[in-house]
Amino acid sequence: MKKILFMLGISASVLAQTPITYYEHIQPIIAKNCAVCHSPGGVGPFHLLTYEDVAKRSKFVAKVTQMRYMPPFPADKSFQHYANERGLKEEEIELIQQWVMQGSVEGQKAKSKRVLDAFSMANDINKRVPDLTLKMQNAFTVPNTGVEEFRYFHVPTGLKEDVMVEAIEFLPGNRKVVHHSRVMVDTTGRMAGLEGMQGADPRLAEFQRIPMADEFLYGWVPGNDKIQFPQGVAKKMSANSNLIMYLHYSPSATTQTDQSEIHLYFAKKPVEREVKSLILHEQHITNPPFLIKANEKSTFYISTKPLTEDISAISILPHMHFLGKTFKAFAITPEGDLVPFIKIDNWDFNWQMTYQFKTLLRVPKGSVILAEASYDNTEENPLNPFKPARDVTFGWNTTSEMMEMVIYYVSYQPGDEKVKQ
């Protein structure tokens, strides 16, 4: 107890007089960290908005926060910090524990200014109007078959000239069923046949042969609705771009429709630096072939050539499917120093996201970027799509595998280390 009080910075006498109450201590934590998903239209299985919502399952809330199962965030925060990272502070976890031990006291609603309406806080997003809103051409009907669906959609932009995009936002049309999405850009016009095509469709092999203009414009998972680049930095989108939206729909027992959309915000001030993408994938593996044998655990490595300039990394997005277990990426400088990018010890297919570094991350000229990904193709892996296990190799559909990593970056400028995202 003494240790806890010390960490909370609260003296024992104060605590004795002031019990930990919901409105005073707990609501701000729930509003900031939980309400975004545990609210109407959110992905969480129940709401955490009122005292009753939280008190009713307070022991459960204490347990999942102590285990650090909630809020979900797969990357190791002792390896690198991100602008969009989620997680409770040690003190906050302890406060919840104490509150529950003291009997989940409600307290006085109007007592403090910190009493916030959790839902309005969860929805406090940037009010700017998008410059271009792009919707799926037709609403897609998610059947009531209770199986998950992986579908591709072709969305023309109608852009007649190049534009500079400084923020991107994805809005799922139906949060009940849209599980996650990946948005790519094609400029060849040859992917128009993708309307609602299934992830397992053999014709996809044809499309895969066409190199994408942008293999990863944006990746959406619940609670990660937007990316905004730092001041003066933007991503170029060419005239005649078409978006390819890849949507993963959750199994549904009722028929649902979805027409998801993406919002693009154009740069209003002159753009000094253009976002570039460093995309590393199976072709860069240093221990090929990319074959994950049945009943085996395999690890693959990627290594780049030395960088020809100093760069500032903005974000990283690792990508694997259901056999993926761990993912680690970093750079080694010519002096032998480590620049940590990401470490995921327990890969979760459901929580793939664009991890935006807390400040721009300098990677000096001459550095080599390395990645390591491990896969479990045994039957002990509960997510293995095949029982008995089969040999698995590269493919876009989720029963095949991928090892991919997208790093957004700009050329380095002095002072970038201080640029907060």
Ligand code: HEC
């Ligand atoms: C990014 C979205 C997201 C955030 C943020 C989030 N949750 Fe959840 N939560 C979910 C989803 C999705 C599930 C159901 C799937 C699962 O259990 O993983 C869930 C499940 C739960 C469960 C049930 C766990 C179980 O085993 O059934 C509890 C309790 C919970 N969340 C509490 C919280 C609390 C408390 C917070 C804030 C500290 C929080 N969640 C933040 C998405 C979220």
